[in-house]
Amino acid sequence: MHRIGIVGAGAAAAAASYELSGRTDCSITVLEKSGGVCGRAATRRRDGCRYDYGANYLKSNDDRVTELVTETLESDGLFDITEPVWTFDEYGAVEPGRDGDEHKWGYERGLTQLAKRLFGETDATVHRRTRVETIVRNEDDATWLLTDTDGGQWGPFDTLLLNPPAPQTAALLADAQWDSPRRRELEAAVAEVPYRTIWTAVCHYPFRLERPYYALVNTDKAHDVGWVAREECKPGHVPDDESLLVIQANHEWSVDHYDDPPAANVAELSRQVATLLEDERLTDPDWTDHQGWRYALPEDGPATDPLRAAEADGLYCLGDWVAGNARLHAALWNGLEVGSRVLEQDL
Numbered sequence: 001m002h003r004i005g006i007v008g009a010g011a012a013a014a015a016a017s018y019e020l021s022g023r024t025d026c027s028i029t030v031l032e033k034s035g036g037v038c039g040r041a042a043t044r045r046r047d048g049c050r051y052d053y054g055a056n057y058l059k060s061n062d063d064r065v066t067e068l069v070t071e072t073l074e075s076d077g078l079f080d081i082t083e084p085v086w087t088f089d090e091y092g093a094v095e096p097g098r099d100g101d102e103h104k105w106g107y108e109r110g111l112t113q114l115a116k117r118l119f120g121e122t123d124a125t126v127h128r129r130t131r132v133e134t135i136v137r138n139e140d141d142a143t144w145l146l147t148d149t150d151g152g153q154w155g156p157f158d159t160l161l162l163n164p165p166a167p168q169t170a171a172l173l174a175d176a177q178w179d180s181p182r183r184r185e186l187e188a189a190v191a192e193v194p195y196r197t198i199w200t201a202v203c204h205y206p207f208r209l210e211r212p213y214y215a216l217v218n219t220d221k222a223h224d225v226g227w228v229a230r231e232e233c234k235p236g237h238v239p240d241d242e243s244l245l246v247i248q249a250n251h252e253w254s255v256d257h258y259d260d261p262p263a264a265n266v267a268e269l270s271r272q273v274a275t276l277l278e279d280e281r282l283t284d285p286d287w288t289d290h291q292g293w294r295y296a297l298p299e300d301g302p303a304t305d306p307l308r309a310a311e312a313d314g315l316y317c318l319g320d321w322v323a324g325n326a327r328l329h330a331a332l333w334n335g336l337e338v339g340s341r342v343l344e345q346d347l
Contacts, residue, residue, distance in 0.1 A: 002026040004342070005146060005155060006124075007132045007172070008163030010039030011328055012318040012335035014118035015068075016161060019339025021122035028124035031146065031154060033131035036112060037119065039163075040293060041328055043110025046204075049244055050237045052111045053200050053291050055328045056215070056229050056246065057081055060103040062333045069105060073117045077108035079235045083214035090222030092276050097217070104214070108236030111328070135160070137178035142314065159314045159342055165295035166193035166302065166321045182310050186317075189306040193321050198226070198296035199254040201247040201269040203285035208232065209243040209277075216276070218250065225272050226250035245282070247273055254292070262290045297326035316342060 002025060006013050009032035017028050036042060040054035060066045069078065081104040086097045107113040119126055130152070136145040143156035162169045170191035176183055215229035227248040232238035247269045249257070257265050266288045274282035301324025307317050318338040320331040 002159065003143075003155070003157045004028045004159045004161065005144060005157035006030045006161040006163060007146070008032060008039070008319075009037040009115065009119070009126055009128075010163050010319060011041055011115055011331040012320070012322075012338070013161065013163040014038065014115035015332045015335025016163075016318055016339035016342070017122045017124040018068075018118045019336050020342060021124065023343065028122065029154065029157070030119075030124055030126040031130045031132050031148065032126060032128050035128050037126065037128075038112040038115035039331075040296065041111040041114060042291075043112040044202075044289065045110075046289065047287065048239050049204065049231070049242070050108075050110050050234075051202055051231045051244055051246060051289075052106065052234075053202055053246055053289065054293060054296075055111055056227075057104040057106045058111065058114065058328045058332075060105065061327070061329050064336060065329045065332045066103075068332070068336070069114075073121070077113065077236070078105060079108065080105055081214050081233055083212070083230075083233045085215045085217055086213040087219045088216050088223065088276060089218070089220050092223070094216060094276070097213070106234050108234075110237075114328075114332075132172065133175075135172055135176040135178065137176070137180070137183075137313070139179075144314065157314075159316070161316045161318055161338065161342075163317075163319050165195065165319070166190050166298060167195060167295050169317060178313075180313070182306070182313060185306040186310045186315075189302040190317065193302050194299045195295045195321075196251040196297040196299060196326075197254040197258060198251070198293045199249045199258055199265060200291045200293065201249075201266040202289035202291075203245045203247065203266065203270050203273075203282070204287045205243040205245075205281065206241075206286050207243060207281070208241050209245075209279070209282075211277070221250055223272075223276075224249060224253040225269065225276065228273050228276070245270075245273060258292055258294065266290055298324065299326070300324055311341070311345060
């Protein structure tokens, strides 16, 4: 039995688990620090609403991902957002966007369904609220051991997959008990991946906001608001005659205000959106939510050679940052690709 350990239960980890699950001679153990799965493709529920407050939808940029979502997995509740995405600049000038032919998929029960359905097709065991603190390489039998923050020990694993964002993966590698030049080269490569920080405000209103678009995106990245989306455009997410806006600040604003009082951040972002959408009612939501994503979007990928060299020791990195593309479909594609490579090289 080939033993596989996975740190993190993001979309890439779920896709890799799905790819590996076809082998009956392997066991998969997933350790996830939070209480949920699918990473930044996260969903919350409140007062009859569901809202995706990280990643907003899944695009159809990859044929393999498209087949997986629309044909292989259960498609119950899968929908396509038909309203377009428009643009705005630093001065708040709104213009029709240039939507391509890609689909913008979501689930009535939220994007987290993606990972739940993928893991549901596998025999993987997912342990939530388990934060990995230390990685140990046992050179005597070429296996990996993990220790969590509560002192729990996991393994040994023949193959180890690391799915956290690059800065968190680099921190794990920095403290790893793995005396090899490969570790140092891999750590250096992963640590160089640049990330954008995003602070998100969620604002609910007891009225329906009528606009010809699903979302607005700031194309010049010079406005304090980077993205605002109307969650009511997603079937099953917001009751009729209500609106829910997901407002994501740009990187610079998010960094500057990350540790400010959440109520003040929400008030400022809702004020800016009220100005952008020319509707003063939006300054007064009847309830709000928020989330800070310190490591939200990778802006580039790592050097490939150190990652491939580490695979000779049975250690793989995966995620949208490995693909160098901050998109949910890129995370899925990379997870499938890494899973295939594990099957080819280690099993």
